[in-house]
Amino acid sequence: MSIIYFLIGCSIMLALVFLGAFFWAQRTGQNDDMYTPGVRILLDDEPQEEKK
Amino acid sequence: MAVDTLTKTTCYHCGDDCNKAIEFDEKTFCCNGCKQVYSILSNNGLCNYYNYNDHPGANRARTDKRFGYLDNESIISELIDYSDDTKTIVTLYIPYIHCSSCIWLLEQLHKINPAIYYSRVDFIKKQVNIRFNKKEVSLRQVVELMSDIGYEPLISLHDIVKDQVVGQKDNLVKKIAVAGFCFGNVMLLSFPEYFGLSGYEQNFRQFFGWLNILFAIPVLLYSGSGYFVSAWHNLRNKVLNIDFPLALGIAVLFIRTVAEILTHTGAGFADTLCGLVFFLLVGKFVQQKTYYHLSFERDYRSFFPVAVQVIEGDRESPLPLSGLKVGQRVRIRHNEIIPADAILLKGDARIDFSFVTGESIPVNKTLGEVIYAGGRQMGEAIELDIIKPVSQSYLTQLWNNEAFTRQQDNRMQTFNERVSKYFTVILLIIAFGAMAYWLPTDARRGVAAFTAVLIVACPCALALSTPFTMSAALGVLDRNLFYLKNTAIVERLAAIDTIVLDKTGTITLGGRAGVLVDANLTNYQKQIIYSVCSNSGHPLSRQICELFNDYERLPVVSYREYAGKGITAYVAGYFVSIGSNRFVNVPRVKAEDKITTRVHIQFDEQYAGYISFEQAYRPGLKEITDLAGKYKIYLLSGDNDQERNALLPYFKDSGYMQFNASPQQKLDFIKSLQLAGRKVMMMGDGLNDSGALKQSDLGVAVTDNVNNFSPGSDAILDGRSLNKLPQFLRFSKNTVSIIHASFLISVVYNLIGLSFAVTGMLSPIIAAILMPLSTATIISFTSIATHLAAKKRELS
Numbered sequence: 001m002s003i004i005y006f007l008i009g010c011s012i013m014l015a016l017v018f019l020g021a022f023f024w025a026q027r028t029g030q031n032d033d034m035y036t037p038g039v040r041i042l043l044d045d046e047p048q049e050e051k052k
Numbered sequence: 053m054a055v056d057t058l059t060k061t062t063c064y065h066c067g068d069d070c071n072k073a074i075e076f077d078e079k080t081f082c083c084n085g086c087k088q089v090y091s092i093l094s095n096n097g098l099c100n101y102y103n104y105n106d107h108p109g110a111n112r113a114r115t116d117k118r119f120g121y122l123d124n125e126s127i128i129s130e131l132i133d134y135s136d137d138t139k140t141i142v143t144l145y146i147p148y149i150h151c152s153s154c155i156w157l158l159e160q161l162h163k164i165n166p167a168i169y170y171s172r173v174d175f176i177k178k179q180v181n182i183r184f185n186k187k188e189v190s191l192r193q194v195v196e197l198m199s200d201i202g203y204e205p206l207i208s209l210h211d212i213v214k215d216q217v218v219g220q221k222d223n224l225v226k227k228i229a230v231a232g233f234c235f236g237n238v239m240l241l242s243f244p245e246y247f248g249l250s251g252y253e254q255n256f257r258q259f260f261g262w263l264n265i266l267f268a269i270p271v272l273l274y275s276g277s278g279y280f281v282s283a284w285h286n287l288r289n290k291v292l293n294i295d296f297p298l299a300l301g302i303a304v305l306f307i308r309t310v311a312e313i314l315t316h317t318g319a320g321f322a323d324t325l326c327g328l329v330f331f332l333l334v335g336k337f338v339q340q341k342t343y344y345h346l347s348f349e350r351d352y353r354s355f356f357p358v359a360v361q362v363i364e365g366d367r368e369s370p371l372p373l374s375g376l377k378v379g380q381r382v383r384i385r386h387n388e389i390i391p392a393d394a395i396l397l398k399g400d401a402r403i404d405f406s407f408v409t410g411e412s413i414p415v416n417k418t419l420g421e422v423i424y425a426g427g428r429q430m431g432e433a434i435e436l437d438i439i440k441p442v443s444q445s446y447l448t449q450l451w452n453n454e455a456f457t458r459q460q461d462n463r464m465q466t467f468n469e470r471v472s473k474y475f476t477v478i479l480l481i482i483a484f485g486a487m488a489y490w491l492p493t494d495a496r497r498g499v500a501a502f503t504a505v506l507i508v509a510c511p512c513a514l515a516l517s518t519p520f521t522m523s524a525a526l527g528v529l530d531r532n533l534f535y536l537k538n539t540a541i542v543e544r545l546a547a548i549d550t551i552v553l554d555k556t557g558t559i560t561l562g563g564r565a566g567v568l569v570d571a572n573l574t575n576y577q578k579q580i581i582y583s584v585c586s587n588s589g590h591p592l593s594r595q596i597c598e599l600f601n602d603y604e605r606l607p608v609v610s611y612r613e614y615a616g617k618g619i620t621a622y623v624a625g626y627f628v629s630i631g632s633n634r635f636v637n638v639p640r641v642k643a644e645d646k647i648t649t650r651v652h653i654q655f656d657e658q659y660a661g662y663i664s665f666e667q668a669y670r671p672g673l674k675e676i677t678d679l680a681g682k683y684k685i686y687l688l689s690g691d692n693d694q695e696r697n698a699l700l701p702y703f704k705d706s707g708y709m710q711f712n713a714s715p716q717q718k719l720d721f722i723k724s725l726q727l728a729g730r731k732v733m734m735m736g737d738g739l740n741d742s743g744a745l746k747q748s749d750l751g752v753a754v755t756d757n758v759n760n761f762s763p764g765s766d767a768i769l770d771g772r773s774l775n776k777l778p779q780f781l782r783f784s785k786n787t788v789s790i791i792h793a794s795f796l797i798s799v800v801y802n803l804i805g806l807s808f809a810v811t812g813m814l815s816p817i818i819a820a821i822l823m824p825l826s827t828a829t830i831i832s833f834t835s836i837a838t839h840l841a842a843k844k845r846e847l848s
Contacts, residue, residue, distance in 0.1 A: 004256065008263070012237065019233045026225060036155060036175040043104065043156045 065090050065202075067107025089202045093157070096164045101157045108153035110202045119199070121359030121370035122192035122207075131207065132191065139169070140186045144205035146198070149178045158203060165189055165197060180205075208354050224340065228333045231275040234267040235326035241267075245319040246817050261313035264322035272306050276329045294472035294515050297479055301510030302329065308503045321507060324819045328512050331827045339519035339539050341526055348537040348765055352448045352739060355426065356391050360384070363435065378438055385433040392425045392438050393445040399434030402594075403427035408447055408740050414594065426739055450715045450743045466543050467791055468518045472511065479509050486810040494812075501812035507819055508805030513798030513826040517791055520831050524838035525787040532847050533770035534780055541766050543791075544750045545784035547731050548683070551676065552722060552744070554736035555689035555699075558754045559673045561771075569599070571653060571661020579603040580623045581653060584630060587611050588619055592651055593630075596663060618651075629654045638662075672774030677702040679778055684730065688713055688721055690740050719743035739763055779845045786841035793837070794830050801826040 025031060061070045064079040065086035073080040074087050077094065081087040089109055093101055101108060121127055134141040148154070154173070158180050161171045167188035172181045180203075184194055195205055241260045244253070276299075283299035286292065302325060309320030359370040361383040368383060373391055376382070381397065384390055390403070401417040408426040417423055423436065425445035442448060483505040490498035522539030529536060536542060553559055573581070582600040585593040587608060611621040618631015629636055636652035639659055652662045677685055686708050687699060693711035703709050713721065718736075722744045725732045734741065734748035737755060742763040745751030753762035756771045769777075805822050808814045 001253070001256075005259070008241075011240075012263075015233060015237060019229060022229050023226065026222065026229075031225070033174045033176065036173055039152050039155055039175060040159070043152060044100070 062107065064102070065107065065109035067109075089200065092164070092201055096160075098157060098160055098163060101153050104153040104156060105151045108151050108157075110148050119192050119195050120361070121357075121372075122195055123190070124359060124370050124372065127359060127370075127372055128191050135186065138185055138187075139183055140191070141181065141183050142191060142194070143179050143181050144195070144198070144207070145177075145179050146203050146205050147178060148203055149173065149175060149180075154203070157201065158198075161194075161197070164201075165193075168194065207358055224333065224337055227275040227278075228330065228337060231271050231326060231330040231333055234271045234275075235323070235330045238264050238267045238323045238326045242319065242323045242816075242820070246820070257319070258313075258316075261320065264320060265310055265313060268306055268309060268322045268325050271326050271329050272302065275333060276302050279332070292473045292476045294468060294475075294511060297472070297476050297506075297509070297511050298332065298515060301506055301512075304503045304506040305510075308507070319816050321816050321819055324507065324816070324823050327820075327823055327827075328510060331512060331824075332515055335516040335519040338523040341523060341539070343535055348768070352426070352451060352742070355389065355739060356442070357389055360388075360391055373442055376438060376442055378441060380438050382436050382438060383433055384429045384436060386429060386431060388429055390423055390425055390427045390429065390436065392442045392448075393440040394423055394425075394436035394438045396421050396423055397435045397437050400432055401434045402430045404430050408738060447715065447739060450719070453716075453719060453743055453746075466518065466540055467788065467795075468514070471795065472514070475511055475514065479505070479511075482509070482806065482810070486812070489810075490812060497812040500814075501810055504809035504812060504814035505806060508809040508814060508822065509802050510823075511798065511802075512823060513801060513830045514795060516827060517794035517798060517830050517834055521787055521790050521794065521834040521838055524835050525783070525842075528783070528838065528842040528847050529780060532776055532780070533773040534776070535768045535770075537766050541750065542784050542787055544731075544766070545733070545781065546788045548733040548750055548781065550684040550686070550725055550730040550732045551679070552686045552688050552725070552732055552734045552748070553676070554718075554734075554738070554741050554744075554754075555687060555695070556691055557737035558735050558741075559670055559676075559687075559774075561670055568664045569661070570664060573653075573660065575603075577655065577660065579606060580626060580628055580655075581630065583608050583623050584611070584619060584621045584628050587621070588613055592665060593619070595665065596630075596651065599663070626655050627657070670771060670774050672777060673702060675775045676777050679781070680704060683781075684708075686710070686721075686725075688718055688734075688744070690714065690718070690738075715740040715743050719747045722747045735769070737762065776847070779847055783841060783845045783847055786845070787838060790834060790837045790841065794834050797829060797833060798826060801829070 061073050061080045062068065063070050063082035063086050065081055068082045070080055070082040073082070074084065075081075076087050076090065079090065081090065086109060093099060122131075129135075132140055132142045146158075149158070155175060158173050159171050161168045161182065165184075168182060168184040170181075170183040173179070174181070180198075182194060195207070198205060241263050244256065244260065279295050279299040279302060282293070282295040286295060305321045305325040305328070309322050309325065312318035312320045356373055359372050360376060361368050362371040362376070363381045363383055371380075376392060382391075382394070396417050396419050398419070401421075401423065402414040403417055403423060404414045405424075405427045408424065414430050415427075422439065424447060425440075425442070426447045440446075443451070483502050486505050487498045487502035490501050519539060522542050525542045526536055526539060529542075536545075578600045582597060582603045583606040585596045585600075586605055588594075606623050609622040611619065613619045614631070614635065618629060618635035620627070620629040622628070630651060630653050633650065633652055636654045637657070637659065638652050650662045650664045653660045679685065680703075685703065687703055687710065689709075689711050690713050691711060693709075696706065696709060696711065699709060700706065710721065718741060722732050722734055726747075726749070731750075732748045733750040733752060734744045735752045735754055736742075736745055737753060741753075745753065745763055745765045750767065751765040752767045752769050753765035754769050754771055754774065755762045762768055801822065805814075805818075808818055
């Protein structure tokens, strides 16, 4: 059963990585705008030769 | 008439009806402005703009903004976020952003001008973040480019939209993340304890215990720190608020957990501690609703231009408003706002004071007359001599009143604040009572009972009931176009017993809506009327011109104007007279003539009809004044009492109507009502109401477009929802009842918990079940009840 020490250690490390990732996302402003990216993805890129 | 509708076309760009359609590229446009935007876009291969939505553009018929002041270095440095040799970053607020086409086009700016590297739209905040090379393109050129394609930024140095409490909220999210992280892990580590550990697993117990303490430390020191700070702060001010028992509960939970684990006497309450802090912070988060597109904190500076054109000798240069001094000569052009009290030196001044008084009919001013700040010049450029500094003008000195300098906004105590005082005292009495009861016989049990009481009675449910109810209520009101500054306002709304209404703009509709044509006029006759009226500077003529401005002017002969009566002229062989009923030979004079302003029209001695300038009241006025049984309703107008008779049916008697009130008098009127013990709600729209809005217990700004400037207030109400005000008031009373009910529920839970606690036999598992259970009950009860209340009031 000593494997539990190792497993719990792993799970906590993993959880800490996720927490760190969330902090990073928050700090770099990835959660600032929750709406526009959803619209932006629906807009197509322009085809190069568009007729006037 | 039928023929008319068949030929009607809509503008390809903005979707407005075209009266004189301009054909271009097989498309029709209503004006040159729209056509120009289209040609810019098509030249840059950006016609996809029109594919995402029909008619996404703004009407470009009026384009008279100037951005000369954006060349001024000190103004630039205040506007931009960051700048170095190659890159400048600026965030601009564009009220017009409304659809996906807007996002698409504004993010293609680099295709129109390669010196713009990058542009990103934040749709909710209606902002665009632009990075450009300032060596190749200036800020002014960027703004002009955006203006050219129909997205004119609203530039103000004092707009608070940019830096609202975003930072605070960001910090809260981090605290919640930490608390949630620890809560999840602690739960995981506590489960074995609850399910029972067999003999050979006993060494895990210590390990899990230590880990639990480790996880509880960041929750205590980081996530929960706010409660300790707040409790300490309030204690020093001799106030017992809800944060005190919360902080006490958190501290006791932690100490007892550590003590139990260290002494091997129990598993501790680490999961309850983490869960408590987590739920409390979530409650706080829910309460902090921010409307990015609204600003409640505006003062006069947001209304005023960023810079004015100052004339020195024969040079004219833009000067930031803060640098404006008495004695300087300024030039104000069409549609610009006069920033300080000034004397008219040159030009034909026709000032629209709708910002100040709500009155939309422009006022003519003669040379040498003093013009108060806040007026908007319509027509040609005028020159003015500044006689008072910006902050000391007639209008702006209102902001020096104490109502504006008042730091804290503790005009009304919330239910939570009132209750938590007693709650804390009773809690402490029970805790010490339990300790005193056990202490002589069993000291250990006494301490256990004391701490257990503090843990179990920790007013988590009480602390959550208000935020969850109020944020649900805020959401309901929000859907009905009534935007409150924060959740505490709902309770204030419920406590109101007096309503004070401003007249112009608040209960009346401004603009063209009130102009009614009651005459059978052919298009040709309308053209004639337009031609005659365009000669006159009379405000009513101006309004008629605005009504018929689609027509071409015809030559007018022997035009005569009779002051205070009317005008006559020959147009295309017709003798036209336009004016009052005594001036024009009106067949029958109706009684309403005294109430509404009417202009009668006559062609060749034949009466053709009249155009009435009725003050159209908003649809909600009747509903509001029907509340007179429960609320005292006053009218407080800065206007003259011309409409006293028209409004009398709505109000109890003329004692409830006050006219000719200056901004200061409005403020004083509210104050006198408050001194008489009334809880006053002020509804207004203009800058002149700012003082009254601020002084009142609940200031509501009524506006037709929530993105427009509205004075600083506690709430913003869209004019279309004015008729729902009685429902809002009733609904707010319901939400307060819901808070009372959920308080009762939380008290019941506390009593159950206390019955375990006072015996000193509180096991961690009971605390761990009781706390989330009560929280879940409160959250579901408040949201369901609020939803039902909204349905009952037909607000959902």
